[in-house]
Amino acid sequence: MAPVNPVRVTERAQKLATEILRPGDLAVDGTAGKGRDTACLAQAVGPTGHVLAFDIQPEAIASTRNLLESAGLSERVSLHLRSHADLADVLTPAQFGKLGAAIFNLGYLPGGNPDIITQPASTDRALRSAYAGLRPAGRLICVAYTGHPGGAEESDVVLKFAEAQAAAGLHVEKIGYYPTLGKPWILVVNKPST
């Protein structure tokens, strides 16, 4: 039997976002990086929608800007050279509670400095703000990595956040891949529709 091509975790995460987004929606990319997730969200929300994308590295914001320009998507995106921990300060009162989806792809910039990584405390704060900012039936997606130094500790924080949301009665999914050791996993939190 021919081996099955594994679905890339990032593509799976993107699909989880795009399947819920509608034209005209507002979306957040908490970690813009190379801009691939931002561009994907921008496609999904269409010309009447908008994406807020965050990254703390100028290099990442520049890569994202280039990708969006070459794809003709710049008009749909606001780029924030700022920590995703500030999400609640960036969202206007009119935007709060209107997010269709928020995606976080944690860790470090591919091809960039592997020492600049997302951090447990700011990630926790950002996930809480993103969930609070979702519209009814909106979705929070977070890809957590355990294979780099600091990744396991951050992954534990994401897991605790997930467990707290589940304990509060929310629909929470954890998507993992075998063998699990050192592998990324995806958290999905769905906001109730009413």
Ligand SMILES: C[S@@+](CC[C@H](N)C(=O)[O-])C[C@H]1O[C@@H](n2cnc3c(N)ncnc32)[C@H](O)[C@@H]1O
């Ligand atoms: C795995 S990359 C993101 C990949 C990206 N989503 C893409 O599609 O190319 C993680 C990114 O998180 C960024 N980052 C680290 N700490 C951050 C923070 N506090 N707020 C926002 N971005 C942060 C890093 O600079 C890095 O670019």
